[in-house]
Amino acid sequence: MWRFLLKLFKSDTSKAYQDPMKKFLIVGLGNIGEKYEETRHNIGFKILDHLAKTEDFSFETLKLGDVATYKLKGKTFVCLKPSTFMNLSGKAVTYWLTKEKIPLDNLLIITDDLNLSFGSIRLKTKGSDGGHNGLKDIQAKLNTTKYNRFRFGISDAFSKGRQIDYVLGEWSKTEQRALPERLDTAVELIKSFALAGVNNTMNSFNGK
Structure with a gap:
């Protein structure tokens, strides 16, 4: 009996230990406020809003951001x-990486x-901040350049001195x-990142 209980306990703890690997933190960068909603810099927010619409979930305002959790295929x-x-x-x-115990x-x-x-x-899976202030701060707080980033092109069609x-x-x-079509593709990339892994997703989506 004790051997059975010990085996069961080890099985449960092993399962609990593996759970964090099934959890993913998806962060869309942007600025809060109505005046920023449709700006190019807010594409991170826009993609997550499209994901929420597609998967039928909603955000709630919590500490340091609007947060939503949904599950797909485990x-x-x-x-x-x-x-x-x-x-x-x-x-x-x-904060949310630590709170949710999500691996980098x-x-x-x-x-x-x-x-x-x-x-x-x-x-x-890694790279410089490229002059992007959001990435620059994330890199400084994480103390590494090795983290996954999904870059959405907005082009550089601006005249000198007009970048901001x-x-x-x-x-x-x-x-x-x-x-709309680009947002649909972005949503599929996010799902693939969690379900198929980063390498398979890069092979499938980069250049699309």
Whole structure:
């Protein structure tokens, strides 16, 4: 009997230990406030909002951000839209990673990228901040450049000295017409990240 109970206990603790590997923190970067909703810099928020609409869940305002949790095929997605403003995104990321006991390998940051043409998507497992203040703060708080980031291209179609106006500007009419299809693809990438793994997802989605 004792051997049976010991075996059962070990099985339960092993299962509990593996659970964190089934949980993922999906962070969309952006700035809070109505005036930023349709800006290029808020594509991280926009993608998570589209995921919520597609999967029929809603966010609630909690510490350091709007948070939602949903499950798909045995995986738990903790979705976060930080309320710290872009330049302090790392504070919210580290808080929710710790609170939810999520391994760094299961973190995905969604961000805009000026170096990619509009709508292009790239998933990477490491890299520099590329001058992006949100990534810069996350890198500083995590003390590493090795974390997964989903880069959504917004292009660099701005004149010299107008970068800030461009990233904080709203989508053009042409971009607005193209966004729905790009958002659908972004949602599929997020699901694949958790269900198929980062390497398979990079092979399937990078360049699409």
